[in-house]
Amino acid sequence: DAKTTQPPSMDCAEGRAANLPCNHSTISGNEYVYWYRQIHSQGPQYIIHGLKNNETNEMASLIITEDRKSSTLILPHATLRDTAVYYCIVRPLSGSARQLTFGSGTQLTVLP
Amino acid sequence: GAVVSQHPSWVICKSGTSVKIECRSLDFQATTMFWYRQFPKQSLMLMATSNEGSKATYEQGVEKDKFLINHASLTLSTLTVTSAHPEDSSFYICSAQRENAEQYFGPGTRLTVT
Secondary structure (H helix, E strand, O other), X not given: OOOOEOOOEEEXXXXXXXXXXXXXXXXXXXXXXXXXXXXXXXXXXXXXXXXXXXXXXXOOEEEEOOOOOEEEXXXXXXXXXXXXXXXXXXXXXXXXXXXXXXXXXXXXXXXX | OOOEEEEXXXXXXXXXXXXXXXXXXXXXXXXXXXXXXXOOOOOOEEEEEEEXXXXXXXXXXXXXXXXXXXXXXXXXXXXXXXXXXXXXXXXXXXXXXXXXXXXXXXXXXXXXXX
C-alpha cells in the first residue's frame, strides 16, 4: 500500500508556481520523501528527494514540514510541458525495502 | 541524470507468442533493476526486482514462469512475456538503480497482444 496521500488533480496557470501537496503521516525516521513525475505514455522521471531539510534543484523545490508528516513540491514557474502525473513516494535510502510503491499521484494540468 | 533505454518502444504480437523486452542502463552500472506494468489510467505496479547474477524476486500475483526476467549484466535486464494473451497488453516500464541511489526509469514499452 502507498504510504502517501495526494489530491487527484490540480490546475495551474502557465508561468505561475505549482504547489503540489503530499501527506505522509506514517513516515519512518529512515524514510526519505521522493517525487517523480510521469508525462503521458512515458516512463517516470525523478524530480527530487529529501529527508527533513528543504531541498532545491534545477527542476523544483521540496519543502518538508518539521514533523515530516507532509511535504510540498514546488515548480516555481510552471510550463505546459510540466503537465504530468506527480507521484510522492516514501522509501528508505538503503536496505531491502527500497522499492518504489506508486500511489495514484496528482494529475497536474498547466493551463495556457 | 542517468539514462535508461528500453527496446522496443512498442510491439504488437499474436496471442500465444513470446515477446522479449530489453532494458539497458546506458551510462551507469545498475546493481538492481525493476520491472513495472501499467494499465490504462492506472498507476505503476511493481512486477519484479532483479539483481545482477541472481534470480528475480517477483511480487505477489506475478507468475514467474510467464514473465521471465534475466539480469545478465550490470547494464542489461530482459523481460520475456511468454505465451502472451490479450490481457497481457500493457505498458511495461523498467528502472535501474545504483547502490543506495535513485531509480531511473526507461521510456516504457507498449505491448499489444492481438
